[in-house]
Amino acid sequence: MKRFVGFVRKEFYHIFRDKRSLFILFGMPIAQILLFGFAITNEINNVNIAILDQANDVTSKEIINKIASSKHFSIVDVIQQESSIESIFKKGKVKAVVQFENNFGNNLIKKKQANVQVLTDATDPNMASTISNYISSILKKYQQELNKNSTIDYQIIPQSRMVYNAELKSVYMFVPGVMTVILMLVSAMMTSISITREKEQGTMEILLVSPLKPFQVIIGKVFPYIFLSVINAIVIVLLSIFVFNVPVNGSLFLLGVESVLFIITSLALGILISTISATQQTAMMISLMGLMLPTILLSGFIFPISSMPLPLQVISNIIPAKWFIIIVKGIMLKGIGIGYIFKETAILVLMTLLFIGISVKKYKIRLE
Template identity: 85%
Template sequence: MKKFIGFVKKEFFHIYRDKRSLFILFGMPIAQILLFGFAITNEINHVDIAILDQSNDVTTKEIINNIAASKHFNIVDVLQDETAIETVFKKGKIKAVLQFENMFAKNITKEAQANVQILTDATDPNMANTISNYITSILKKQQQDINNGAFTPYQIIPQSRMVYNAELKSVYMFVPGVMTVILMLVSAMMTSISITREKEQGTMEILLVSPLKPYQVIAGKVFPYIFLSVINAMAIVLLSIFVFKVPVNGSLFFLALESVLFIITSLVLGILISTIAATQQTAMMISLMGLMLPTILLSGFIFPISSMPLPLQAISNIIPAKWFIVIVKGIMLKGIGLGFLLKETLILLAMTLIYLGISVKKYKIRLE
């Protein structure tokens, strides 16, 4: 029995000395429960909306103030005419536009009803439906306040219209997100084990004595996978169009260029992981655990980023998938071009250059 107790103590000390085991045992569960707890929510908070008030009377101003006071919405723009609605939706920041009809207050008092149109960006149908329900709830509360003590019941009639996805097909949301997740994980995993494989197989010495410079080795590692990942992207797009009937309202050529840029970003990120990790197993674990969860939870693929705490919103900005999902939805569903997607494109390009620079630097350190 003493031998068994001594053996158990030895195992406890072994785990205590192994910092990676302690991190897996305690660090990862805590990080995951915090991530899931804050990121996974069906509520929406602080969603950016715009107002088009064609009446501009006391009643509409009161409704707008009630909406602004809600934690669910941020009124970030006041539109002057209907022609501005399409532009603000294409920019991607505004998720809904609330349009009041002309002579809103007069129509309530004289005709006992007035109309409000709720236009939502339905590229994310779940979020669009939730936004519509929240605004409708606020309008009903306003209607009850107006009718308090009134002899004739007044009605505020909300009319919802879903922009870019009138039928609220969930596949319009999932196809761009799944395309992003597949390209990110497959591309990163393929390259993450490339340099670690050289170390484990003992062929790193050949690279050490070769005349190739670090950036040439990294480019050589990445180039074959670009071709293979492009084939993956083509297959995903073709399945999206012909099987799931997702439209491509924008330029296929522009979509191809953006996909290649995202593939290169993911491949270089995999190379970065490969230069840091000591073994293929470690590289694979970092690729799966370090990329899969943030890509799914913090990219806006399933859960709205605006509803997350500010620290998670800040972290989401360094996730390449977030920006590529905006690009794919913009091209496929909204039909917009580089003029509206320049910021996202430049961010992906900057990430690629940063990852590449760090990879080259790490590779140099390991050569010494």
């Protein structure tokens, strides 16, 4: 029995000395529960919206103040004409525009009813429906307050209009997200495992002493995954067009260029993971926990980033998938050009250069 107790004690000592095991046992569960708890929500908070007040009267201003005081919305722009709506949606600045008709207050008093149009960016159909319902709820509450001390019932009629996805098809949201996840995993995870396998088996040393230069070895290792990822991207786009009837309103050439850029970004991230991983198991763990979960939870693929706590919103900015999803949705559903997605494209380019720079710095020609 003493031998058994001594053996168990030895195992405890071994685990406590291994910082990686402690991180897996205690760090990852805590990180996961916090990430899932704060990121997974169907509520919306601090959603950026714009106001088009064609009436500009007391009643419309009262309703605007009600919307502004709600924790669910942040009024970031007040536009003056209807022609600006399309432009502001394409820029991605807002998720909804609340439009008050001309003579809104007079119509409400004289005709006993007035109209408010709620235009929402339905590239994310779930969020668009939630925004529309929340604004309708605010209008209904204001209407009840208005009718509380009145014998005449005044009606404020909200008219919802879904922009870019009138039928609220969920596939419009899932195709860009699934495309991003697949390209990220195939490019980054498979590349990191492939290079780490060579290091683990000791064959990387043979490659490094060959006539090929180190950068040629790395390029040779990742090139097949560029080719395979491009094929994956083409297949996904073709399936989305011909099977799921998702439109490509923008340039197919631009979509292809941006996809290749994201693939290269993911490959650079995979190379970076391979430089800090000694084994395939470590590379797999880092890829799954460090790429897959953040890509799904913090990229805006399923859950709105604006509803997350501020620290998670900040962290989401270093997730390459966030910027690529904005690009894909913009090109496919909004039909925008490079002028509207220049910032997102520049961020992916900078991330690629950063990942490659860190990898080169950490890369050792002579393996220990």
